[in-house]
Amino acid sequence: MITRASSIQKNVVDEKFLQMEFADGDLAGGKNLVYESRERFGENVRKFCEHFVQVGGTVLMLGRPQAGAVWEVVSSGRRANDENLHSTFDDAAPFNDGDSDKQSQSKRFHIPQPRSLLAPEDMASHRTINVEADNFSGNGGKVMQLAPGDPLSAHASPSTTKSIGFIWRSLASVEAVLAGDVDTCRDEGGGDTWTVHAIPCSCVIDTSSRGASRSAAADFCCSLLQVYPSSEVDITMESEGQVNGTFVYEGASAAAYEMREKPTVIFVLGGPGSGKGTQCARIVENYGFVHLSAGDLLRAEVASGSEHGVMLQNMMKEGKIVPAEVTVGLLQAAMAKSGKNKFLIDGFPRDEDNRLTFERVTGIIPEFVLFFDCPEDVMEKRLLNRGEGRVDDNVETIRKRFKVFSCQSVPVVDYYERLAKVRKVKSTYPPDMVFTNIKPYFTKFLEADVLDATRKLVKAIDNGDSLTYRKFVDEKLTAYEPEAQGHLVEGLPFHLLWLDTVDQNTQEDKRVISRICSPWVRLLGENAAIVGYARLFQAAKGPVVSTSNETRVWERRKSEDGAFEWKLVHLHRTTAPMWDT
Numbered sequence: 001m002i003t004r005a006s007s008i009q010k011n012v013v014d015e016k017f018l019q020m021e022f023a024d025g026d027l028a029g030g031k032n033l034v035y036e037s038r039e040r041f042g043e044n045v046r047k048f049c050e051h052f053v054q055v056g057g058t059v060l061m062l063g064r065p066q067a068g069a070v071w072e073v074v075s076s077g078r079r080a081n082d083e084n085l086h087s088t089f090d091d092a093a094p095f096n097d098g099d100s101d102k103q104s105q106s107k108r109f110h111i112p113q114p115r116s117l118l119a120p121e122d123m124a125s126h127r128t129i130n131v132e133a134d135n136f137s138g139n140g141g142k143v144m145q146l147a148p149g150d151p152l153s154a155h156a157s158p159s160t161t162k163s164i165g166f167i168w169r170s171l172a173s174v175e176a177v178l179a180g181d182v183d184t185c186r187d188e189g190g191g192d193t194w195t196v197h198a199i200p201c202s203c204v205i206d207t208s209s210r211g212a213s214r215s216a217a218a219d220f221c222c223s224l225l226q227v228y229p230s231s232e233v234d235i236t237m238e239s240e241g242q243v244n245g246t247f248v249y250e251g252a253s254a255a256a257y258e259m260r261e262k263p264t265v266i267f268v269l270g271g272p273g274s275g276k277g278t279q280c281a282r283i284v285e286n287y288g289f290v291h292l293s294a295g296d297l298l299r300a301e302v303a304s305g306s307e308h309g310v311m312l313q314n315m316m317k318e319g320k321i322v323p324a325e326v327t328v329g330l331l332q333a334a335m336a337k338s339g340k341n342k343f344l345i346d347g348f349p350r351d352e353d354n355r356l357t358f359e360r361v362t363g364i365i366p367e368f369v370l371f372f373d374c375p376e377d378v379m380e381k382r383l384l385n386r387g388e389g390r391v392d393d394n395v396e397t398i399r400k401r402f403k404v405f406s407c408q409s410v411p412v413v414d415y416y417e418r419l420a421k422v423r424k425v426k427s428t429y430p431p432d433m434v435f436t437n438i439k440p441y442f443t444k445f446l447e448a449d450v451l452d453a454t455r456k457l458v459k460a461i462d463n464g465d466s467l468t469y470r471k472f473v474d475e476k477l478t479a480y481e482p483e484a485q486g487h488l489v490e491g492l493p494f495h496l497l498w499l500d501t502v503d504q505n506t507q508e509d510k511r512v513i514s515r516i517c518s519p520w521v522r523l524l525g526e527n528a529a530i531v532g533y534a535r536l537f538q539a540a541k542g543p544v545v546s547t548s549n550e551t552r553v554w555e556r557r558k559s560e561d562g563a564f565e566w567k568l569v570h571l572h573r574t575t576a577p578m579w580d581t
């Protein structure tokens with residue numbers, strides 16, 4: 001059984017979830033759970049694994065550690081497979097957390113490097129799974145006829161956005177091969193060829209000197225490196241001049257930083273007229289998401305006179321769900337065009353086919369599903385009063401749409417409910433009240449935004465980039481910092497002087513860069529936040545040269561264009577002691 005981090009949602013790991021997710025037999029039989037993560041481990045993932053172990057399972061955690069994260073193999077003391085774990089992870093050292101009670105229930109090991117995606121039984125037989133070139137002509141989304149161990153190659157589109165989707169699909173394909181899951185082994189085809197030879201694998205990327213595909217290639221390497229330890233991945237980048245692997249590795253890290261995560265997607269569902277569009281407008285205004293309404297995209301497609309226009313119009317008049325390929329294609333194009341990475345996808349997925357097609361094509365799993373709960377009589381009244389001249393806002397079609405919703409869309413909501421991903425809001429109240437009830441689900445995005453602003457600001461300071469610096473900082477910034485010798489400094493000139501003296505032409509190996517470590521965020525209401533962290537200053541090619549502790553106070557305001565932005569209003573920095581190593 002392979003479980004992804006994203007399906008273990010924050011704050012929802014409880015008995016109910018476990019019972020829904022895993023049949024009794026799975027747990028009672030002491031089955032293995034191979035937990036594969038490309039995401040940061042949180043407290044809930046740990047709890048989840050511990051629980052799984054307590055009910056007799058074994059958990060292997062595979063992937064790459066994030067800074068500061070502890071990778072653990074949690075193994076049930078009641079099972080006799082500890083040896084197996086030792087031989088799989090031969091450099092794993094027992095971890096003694098001093099809690100002897102717990103130790104008798106389960107043993108933990110720190111693994112410095114995860115080894116592979118293979119489950120222990122596969123490791124034991126050392127089956128090598130070849131993932132090679134030229135066995136798959138992927139044009140047109142052909143389904144590959146694969147059995148476990150069969151070779152696989154894949155093709156990537158030259159467009160970066162599509163390629164990112166490919167990366168995840170490609171990794172999903174590798175997993176699918178491992179699991180013998182032929183259905184998942186699809187690819188859309190076209191473009192460059194990326195070759196993954198085996199696990200341990202090597203990867204040859206022909207960039208053909210195209211910018212987009214080069215950066216996609218870097219992303220791909222990065223994804224590989226997140227899943228496989230670098231010792232097992234050998235990356236070569238072929239282009240004019242034979243750029244070597246080191247370049248790609250560094251490129252991959254940079255790309256990983258810029259595009260740390262796949263886009264964040266929230267699906268917005270609810271019956272016709274439940275108020276999805278109304279609330280999405282508020283979420284966009286307050287939390288900076290891009291709103292994509294599947295229905296609006298389809299109506300625009302009809303209006304554009306496209307080849308599918310007549311068919312789409314007829315289906316919509318009947319309240320029917322149009323083919324998923326069309327809707328997903330429109331959504332994908334709109335996401336790429338926006339250049340943004342946070343999306344509210346409204347009125348989607350309307351049925352299982354919508355959901356599966358979206359997952360297959362984009363590889364994106366939604367952060368959560370915002371669901372508006374509203375009785376039919378209320379929705380009908382609203383739609384009849386909407387007055388937007390839509391072809392489907394008449395009693396006859398409205399009733400058909402209700403039927404389609406309960407027969408085809410509700411099962412999708414149930415599916416996400418089983419993954420504990422549904423955030424239900426009653427939408428019979430007035431719009432402002434509905435929005436108040438939605439807000440708590442979006443707090444974490446405010447925290448992420450303010451942390452992102454902090455990172456960008458620190459980067460601007462490192463680069464002597466006063467233009468970007470000014471974008472993030474209030475003119476009346478106040479600061480306590482060692483350079484000010486105990487005085488409160490007000491305004492920007494003191495800081496700009498420092499920025500201007502950072503010599504951007506300094507030789508690369510003499511530059512000092514800084515890194516934010518152990519950050520924390522505390523929101524003070526919706527419009528203020530405190531961010532704290534340790535900042536390590538490093539020579540670009542050398543060890544840490546100094547450290548400081550910084551606290552920054554941010555205020556969220558509306559900018560001239562009406563969007564919210566974070567502005568730094570106060571800074572406190574102290575020099576932190578250095579440790580002898």
Ligand SMILES: Nc1ncnc2c1ncn2[C@@H]1O[C@H](COP(=O)(O)OP(=O)(O)OP(=O)(O)O)[C@@H](O)[C@H]1O
Nearest residue numbers: 271272273274275276277278382386427429430431
């Ligand atoms: N909480 C509410 N109270 C009263 N009226 C509302 C509320 N929310 C939305 N409405 C009104 O109901 C109508 C339908 O709302 P909206 O278009 O947001 O629904 P929807 O779920 O997006 O519908 P559809 O699925 O058909 O696109 C609109 O006229 C809107 O102004």
Ligand SMILES: Nc1ccn([C@@H]2O[C@H](COP(=O)(O)O)[C@@H](O)[C@H]2O)c(=O)n1
Nearest residue numbers: 294295315316319320321322347348350
């Ligand atoms: N995923 C979707 C979304 C919509 N449709 C069709 O569009 C009609 C209107 O949708 P709204 O969300 O704007 O109400 C809907 O009744 C469907 O005909 C679709 O097929 N697939």
